[in-house]
Amino acid sequence: MAASNKCPVWCDQRHPDGAVHRGEVGETTVSGLRIPVVILQVPGGPADVAISGPVYVEIHADDRDDMAELLGLAGQHALAGLVRQADALARGGAQ
Ligand SMILES: [Zn+2]
Numbered sequence: 001m002a003a004s005n006k007c008p009v010w011c012d013q014r015h016p017d018g019a020v021h022r023g024e025v026g027e028t029t030v031s032g033l034r035i036p037v038v039i040l041q042v043p044g045g046p047a048d049v050a051i052s053g054p055v056y057v058e059i060h061a062d063d064r065d066d067m068a069e070l071l072g073l074a075g076q077h078a079l080a081g082l083v084r085q086a087d088a089l090a091r092g093g094a095q
Contacts, residue, residue, distance in 0.1 A: 010023035010025070011023045021040065022040050025085050037082035064084070
């Protein structure tokens with residue numbers, strides 16, 4: 001087997017080689033709704049951080065700090081922390 005796609009440390013899926021890596025960093029509740037923060041990565045591509053759940057917002061790597069700041073300003077400190085945690089994991093996993 002040639003280039004095997006070893007999963008990044010944050011991937012929590014059991015999947016065949018070549019499938020998208022996905023890891024849930026954590027979740028919080030906003031207005032009674034479950035909001036998970038996830039990392040997704042097409043093998044060979046960059047690791048993307050997204051807020052999931054009832055909405056789906058992919059956060060550009062350059063915008064994660066600002067998004068976390070905005071969420072903190074909005075009082076969503078748990079969600080802000082998850083975005084920061086996901087950013088750190090995604091950057092580490094991209095090496
Ligand atoms: Zn994986």
